Amino acid sequence: MATIKVRKGMPSVQLDKQEFKKRFLARFYDPEFEPLRRELDKIVETAWVTYDDYHKSPRTRKAGKGFADPDFDLPIEWLRTRADIRAAESAHKNRKSPSRVLIVNGSSRNDQTCPGEISKTWRLVMLAKQVIEKTRGFEVDILDLSRLTAEYGKVIFPCKACVSTAQPLCHWPCSCYPNHALGQAGDWMAEIYPQWVAAHGVMIVCPVNWYQAPSSLKLMIDRLVCADGGNPDPTSTGGKDPAKAKSLELAGWPYPRHLAGRVFSVVVHGDAAGTENLRRILTDWMSDIGMIPSGHLALIDRYLGYLTPYATSHDDLDKDTDLQEDVRNAARTLVQAVKDSRSGKLQPADRGLHEARPK
Numbered sequence: 001m002a003t004i005k006v007r008k009g010m011p012s013v014q015l016d017k018q019e020f021k022k023r024f025l026a027r028f029y030d031p032e033f034e035p036l037r038r039e040l041d042k043i044v045e046t047a048w049v050t051y052d053d054y055h056k057s058p059r060t061r062k063a064g065k066g067f068a069d070p071d072f073d074l075p076i077e078w079l080r081t082r083a084d085i086r087a088a089e090s091a092h093k094n095r096k097s098p099s100r101v102l103i104v105n106g107s108s109r110n111d112q113t114c115p116g117e118i119s120k121t122w123r124l125v126m127l128a129k130q131v132i133e134k135t136r137g138f139e140v141d142i143l144d145l146s147r148l149t150a151e152y153g154k155v156i157f158p159c160k161a162c163v164s165t166a167q168p169l170c171h172w173p174c175s176c177y178p179n180h181a182l183g184q185a186g187d188w189m190a191e192i193y194p195q196w197v198a199a200h201g202v203m204i205v206c207p208v209n210w211y212q213a214p215s216s217l218k219l220m221i222d223r224l225v226c227a228d229g230g231n232p233d234p235t236s237t238g239g240k241d242p243a244k245a246k247s248l249e250l251a252g253w254p255y256p257r258h259l260a261g262r263v264f265s266v267v268v269h270g271d272a273a274g275t276e277n278l279r280r281i282l283t284d285w286m287s288d289i290g291m292i293p294s295g296h297l298a299l300i301d302r303y304l305g306y307l308t309p310y311a312t313s314h315d316d317l318d319k320d321t322d323l324q325e326d327v328r329n330a331a332r333t334l335v336q337a338v339k340d341s342r343s344g345k346l347q348p349a350d351r352g353l354h355e356a357r358p359k
Contacts, residue, residue: 002250006165020331022273024183054181064358069235077235081173081190088198099338101132102199105142106217107205107276110150119146120304120317124267125205127324128331135335137344141195145216148188159222161227162245167253168237169245172230174223178238188221196227201338202291203331208270208278221285228289229255229358255358260290263337263346265298265330269323271313275301292348294337297329 013255024044033040057075068347091097101275107121125142134138140352147154163170177187196202196244206217209280231237237245264286268279279301293299302323305316317323340346 003248004243006237006246011219016050017049017052020051023061024048052119053183056179058180058182059300063235065209067235068233069238072235072239073208074080074293075175075178075179076191078171078173082232084190085173085197088194092198092200095342097322098137099200099335099342100137100139100141100198101201101338102141102143103128103132103335104202104204104206104217104220106204106214106215107144108146108149108209108216110146113150118312119207120313121205121207122146123314123317124269124324124326124327127327128203128205131328131331132335138335138338141199143192143195145214145220148216148219154188155186156192156216156219156223156231157184157325158219159225162240163225165242166245167229167251168231168248169240169242170226170230170235171237171332172226172229172232172258174226189220192220192223193227196224196259196262199262200342201265201334202286203265203334204271204282204286205327206278206282208268208274211274213276213278213282213323220322224259227258229253230258232256233260245337254353257290261292261341263292263294263334263341265294265334266339267327267330268301269304270301271303271305271310272307275303280282283331291347292337292341294330294334297326298333298337300326300330302326307328 017059021044028036028040039101043305053148057077059076061071061076062070063081067074092100103125105119105122105125107119109115109117109119109121109328111118122144125144129140129142133136148156148253159174160174172189173193174189177189178185204217206214209215212218231245231248234240236248265288266273266279268282272276277300283299287293304320304323305313308316337346
């Protein structure tokens with residue numbers, strides 16, 4: 001086994017008390033809070049203590065039976081998310097349960113905030129939803145990532161790339177958040193993980209933003225890294241101990257694929273460039289984590305209002321009935337793939353095989 005080395009050397013990010021208080025109180029910039037200044041001063045003093053003493057997970061309980069270290073203190077919030085995931089997995093495997101499709105609205109635009117107008121992506125999501133929910137035995141969940149830009153308190157924190165230290169350090173579900181010491185609370189991924197797990201099929205609909213996926217969609221994708229090879233037992237790495245995680249990986253890691261076998265569809269639209277590249281990126285990503293593409297008609301990239309004014313882009317969508325039908329066909333193909341998958345007709349040719357070097 002290779003010698004375990006944990007490399008250090010980045011500059012400190014620790015704030016002094018004055019800077020911490022300045023940042024904390026900036027949240028209460030509105031003059032409406034002025035009458036509460038004394039109360040806020042008391043609160044910030046306590047907040048400083050929880051930050052300086054690093055109260056990442058202030059509420060914990062013993063891991064208990066089923067964990068490598070039953071006496072290890074695990075965050076109550078993490079255990080709650082784990083329980084939700086296990087319940088979702090149970091529903092997913094229940095042959096008598098309805099077929100569930102998760103449609104992801106990958107656009108950040110929302111007419112309840114600055115854009116002032118509904119996104120074209122949302123309209124395409126609704127076309128797909130109508131097709132799927134009309135199918136007997138199917139239920140649809142909508143994951144609307146535009147809520148990140150429009151709804152108070154909605155946040156997906158960025159991935160910290162624990163997997164690049166060692167695969168077992170990336171926990172399933174993610175244990176990096178919430179981090180109460182750093183004010184990183186309310187992470188939406190705690191609700192999103194069970195939605196992906198419960199789904200038999202997933203459909204991503206999104207626009208191209210500067211040749212890339214919208215930032216809201218990319219945040220979710222990065223945080224789903226733990227679904228591919230993630231460690232379901234944080235006690236085995238002593239929480240976030242990098243040396244223990246490295247040793248565990250080098251001893252031989254089984255690389256569990258927590259979303260494998262689910263079928264998927266991808267619809268990408270753009271107005272000038274980048275649709276094919278983004279469709280390929282999303283398709284490759286979902287295939288790499290063990291999900292199964294539904295078929296040619298389920299993986300599409302199209303231009304909508306190509307190089308025409310943005311001001312009339314919704315009119316362009318109204319006129320483009322071929323694009324609308326393409327989206328419906330992508331949904332129909334996904335429905336059939338879910339049916340085939342659940343009946344056993346859809347059997348990947350590489351079933352039973354394992355990658356020599358999973359990554």
